[in-house]
Amino acid sequence: MKSAEEEHYNYASSNINSSLPLSVAHPSLSAPCHGLQTSNPVISIVPSTNHPSGYGGHAESGTAGYYLSPNVRPNGVPALESPRIEITSYLGLHHNNNQFFHDPEIEEPVPNAKRSPTTATLNLPNIEAYRDPSCLSPASSLSSRSCNSEASSYESNYSYPYTSPQTSPWQSPCVSPKTTDTEEAYQRSMVTCTLLNSPRHSPSASPRTSITEENWLSTRNSRPSSPCNKRKYSLNGRQTSYSPHPSPTPSPQTSPRVSVTDETWLGNTNQYTSSAIVAAINALTTDSTIDMNDGIPTKSRRTAIDHTQSMTLKTEPSGEDHGTISPTADLSPEEFPGFQHIRKGSFCDQYLSVPQHPYPWAKTKPLSPSSYMSPSLPALDWQLPSHSGPYELRIEVQPKSHHRAHYETEGSRGAVKASAGGHPVVQLHGYLESEPLTLQLFIGTADDRLLRPHAFYQVHRITGKTVSTTSHETILSNTKVLEIPLLPENNMRAIIDCAGILKLRNSDIELRKGETDIGRKNTRVRLVFRVHIPQPNGRTLSLQVASNPIECSQRSAQELPLVEKQSADSYHVMGGKKMILNGHNFLQDSKVIFVEKAPDGHHVWEMEAKTDKELCKPTSLVIEIPPFRNQRITSPVQVNFYVCNGKRKRSQYQLFTYLPANVPVIKTEPTDDYEPAQTCGPRNQGLSPLSKPYYSQQIMMPPDPGSCLVTGFTSCQQRNAVMSSSPSSSPKLHDLSSPAYKCITNPGHSHLGLQQTVGGVPAIQEVPRSIVVHPSSPDQSSHIMLQPQVSQHLSSSCSLGYQQTLYPNSPSSPVPSVTQEPTYLQSCSPTRSSVMGQQQLPNVQRNESPANQPLPLPELHEDSNHNLAPIPVTIKREREELDQLYLDDVNEIIRNDLSSTNVHS
DNA sequence: TATCTGGAAATATCA
DNA sequence: CTTGATATTTCCAGA
Secondary structure (H helix, E strand, O other): OHHHHHHHHHHHHHHHHHHOOHHHOOHHHHHHHHHOOOOOHHHHHHHHHOOHHHHHHHHHHHHHHHHHOOOOOOOOOOOOOHHHHHHHHHHHHHHHOOHHHHHHHHHOOOOOOOOOOOOOOOOOOHHHHHHHHHHHOHHHHHHHHHHHHHHHHHHHHHOOOOHHHHHOOOHHHHHHHHHOHHHHHHHHHHHHHOOOOOOOOOOOOOOOHHHHHHHHHHHEOOOOOHHHHOOOOOHHHHHHHHOOOOOOOOHHHOOOHHHHHHHHHHHHHHHHHHHHHHHHHHHHHOOHHHHHHHHHHHHHHHHHHHHOOOOOOOOOOOHHHHHHHHHHHOOOOOOOHHHHHHHHOOHHHHHHOOOOOOOOOOOOOOOHHHHHHHHHOOOOOOOOOOEEOOEEEEEEEOEOOEOOOEEOOOOOOOOOOEOOOOOOEEEEEOOOOOOOEEEEEEEEEOOOOOOOEOOOEEEEEOOOOOOOOOOEEEEEOOEEEEEEEEOHHHOOEEEOOOEEEEEOOHHHHHOOOOOOOOOOOOOEEEEEEEEEEEOOOOOEEEEEEEOOOEEOOHHHHHHOOEEEEEOOOEEEOOOOOEEEEEEEOOOOOOEEEEEEEOOOOOEEEEEEEEEOHHHOEOOEEEEEOOOOOOOOOOOOEEEEEEEEEEOOEEOOOEEEEEEOOOOOOOOOOHHHHHOOOOOOOOOOOOOOOOHHHHHOHHHHOOOOHHHHHHHHHHHOOHHHHHHHHHHHHOHHHHHHHHHHHHHHHOHHHHHHHHHHHHHHHHHHHHOHHHHHHOOOOHHHHHHHHHHHHHHHHHHHHHHHHHHHHHHHHOOOOOOOOOOOOHHHHHHHHHHHHHHHOOOOOOOOEOOOOOOOOOOOOOOOOOOOOOOOOOOOEOHHHHHHHHHHHHHHHHHHHHHHHHHHHHHHO
16 A cells, blocks of 8 residues: 555656756756766756756756755745745855854754854764754754745645655755755755765765755754654654654754655755756856855754764865865865865865875875865765776675664664674775775665665764774764775775664654655665775766665564575566575565566565475575466566565565566576575675665676676565666666656655766666666676666656656556656666666566556556566566565655645645 | 673554 | 554663
């Protein structure tokens, strides 16, 4: 049910998005900045293409708007009111000066003592920063939220929060609005720079996105105890909770999440997208200052608060920008040369300025590049490829799938460990220079949406005798970033034994101004690693890779079944083959359900696989692959399956592909996979985790397309993969799925997409499919990455695309806004697909689902219904499913919220 | 004594 | 509005 709803939402959002501007990215803008990164073409492309209209206008105006008047949004939407406005203003003020000052003000009111009073200095307590900021003033929060909310509501109406994000045109706008102009401004600037930061948040950039953080900052403070703040998850919550409770501080604010959620999402997403574009544009203009204010404020506050500590304040030149900086400030310039700059926004400056490497070790490349980086450093929510040219950032040893995060009220629960013992290991391949580089690590999301900083979790630096790796902690946009030296003498390899995970109270975060995400059941994270490699041309190449998902909830880790490996990724439609699943929390009465999803997420087909209870172990399950509903498919059909231990205890969707009867079975990857899969740290997991698809990076790894296709990917994590995978094959399918994804994903991601785009961008739109489909070549990988980006774009745009596509198929959302291009969609899908490997799959989409839904897919449909089957595809659905699963949990919540919200409205 | 943990009680939120 | 189910956050206690 929910899923359906969710889906709908997504769709909607997509549509919305489409309408909006997301696209945003103006080539022009992007080009400059991003170029560095990779290919940026994308960016440009995007913008134009997609959304030209909406965004274009908005963007520009928006930007302008932003800069000019904070209140007004780009879109014309009124700025959010109060909350934001206020903030904005402050920001603005601040801008000029430094955020710091302002921040303090803002924050202070609120609360928390924690924050450092002084503004200027900034060193706020880091920790607090996260929350507190928000807490701070309710007002702020309100504003932000309200803004958001409003905005969002606005948006949300359209779609769903979730959705929106991605798509949302708003994103930027939205975000910005609330967030304040500043941020946007920042972003923009950033964008301009490169996209870097991306989304709106860029400012915040980092993580969570800016939005969040910023918002947080602004809002926040509240962190107070949860109770008060907490909002209800339900969107409605907005209303509810907030105010009332408010506990102390913060909260009251507003609606917390709600707005956030919806709005935020939208905002975020959109913002990102659009914002990115805009930003780029703006960036050109430069306004970093402005941005700073806006963006900064929020973030800064937070950041500042939080991290300030580490950071030295701003030191940097950029600092100005940052004034806001604070947050960023986080980083000390030195340390994060790039970062800081980046955030701040002044691109030029940043670029120009060389980064200094504060860290001894770090020194990241002194190169100018770094400097570049900084300016351009992509926002944390941007999607980046894991490899490019000769370079590849790879997770050699994946972290365990479970790691109980600690609350601030608790002591550290130690560093994240590898499944096989030891710690995760990350290595940069292809780097032959003698200059050490800095590996950045932050906690990212693990849901369907695009990868971005996780609002509810922060990396926690572990020190002590047992820690062999030096690290430095900085804050970027409300996101804590651990900087670890990558030394040539160590083969650019780092053992990550210094990273723990801190859980922030949901109530604290949700109250943040820009935060749209819901914390409830949003307990999975990924370790995200980034490295910025200076290039001869002065540019900086940024690579990113995300780990397999890590479940951080004590409860979830103990109860939810988790599939880490599967012995087969595909098999004939007749089924009958035994498949071994490796993972955790399997019970004798665990059920394994195969499902075929329609683009809209509806389950077209569900079949419980036979399980061998005698062979069932907590970490492994032996099942018999059930026959597919349609024995006559002509092309591979992707489906999903999950392990269910009870009502709310089911694993994420895993991908599986049914092959036409006469086709030789392709890969089953038998055992390998499973073997120890679980543990396997090494395993594939890394590759495919959910996100991967999006990211591509991960995927990338697999060099071979072929190989990828099947096995490796598959098992992997399908879940995510699934989603992704599906796409792979057929574009169409993808599309469908995409939508979902998008929805889910959100905005933030979109931004990412942009970034990616950067790299490959333009292509992306166009290309996607191919890319997706074929992962094989290295380049592909890149592509892939791009894809992700693309996807994102897609998302944004895609959303449209999805919608379109999807719609057709799915009933749910028919909306559609846009129409679009399947292409995009495809692209999108591909991205996802990448995961799969799909190899081929492209296939068909089988029918998928027509059954379920409407099926309208134009192309696809065949119906799935059953039987005919011929159509291959499937993919799409899967993704959706996956997403759905994931989303479900998270999204459900969101949906609910949204629903509420809507209702309220 | 300080950490790191595993467990689980106390709260919150959902349904 | 109550109640049971869930999920989150805070505490405890042992190693």
